[in-house]
Amino acid sequence: MVRLLANWLLSAIALLIVSRLVNGFVIDSFGTALVAALVFGLLNVTLGLVLKLVTLPVTILTLGLFLLVINAFVLELASGFVRGFHIRSFGAAFWGAAVLALIQMLFRFLVNESN
Template sequence: MIRLLANWILSAVALLIVSRVVTGFHVDTLGTALIAALVFGLLNATVGLLLKLVTLPLTIITLGIFLLVVNAFVLELASNFVPGFHIRSFGAAFWGAAVLALLQMLFRFLIQETEEV
């Protein structure tokens, strides 16, 4: 349960960092980021999973790069449901998805390092 809560908080922090780095990607507050992370996670587990299955051949051909397009679409979809979370264009969503993936990879690495100690 604590691990799930930590992942949720780190996802919200990652969204805040992305909003500072990517132009056109905006998150108002930490509370908004927490709600956006929850909505993005739920949409990614449902709609995102379905899209990833449907686009699997394209994902294989592009060596996984197309997953950024799917994640960008899910991010834009989430921004439609969360007030205070705005993505101006698909380009901003794409670069936001790329930076978000890198940050989440970094956070997983750091969490794994602290668990081994």
């Protein structure tokens, strides 16, 4: 349970960092980031999983880069559900997904190093 909460907090922090680095990717507050991280996680586990399975051949052909497109789509969808979370264009969503993936990779590395 503690690990799940820590992952949720780190995801919210990662979204805040992305909002500072990517133009057109806007999160109003930390509370909004917490809700956005929750909604993005739920959408990614449900709809994102289905999309990843359906587009598996394209993902293989692009050596996994198409996963960024799927994550960008799910981020844009999540922004439609959360007040205070706005993505102005698909380009912002794509670069936001790329930066988010890098930040989450860094967080996973740092958390695993401390264990």
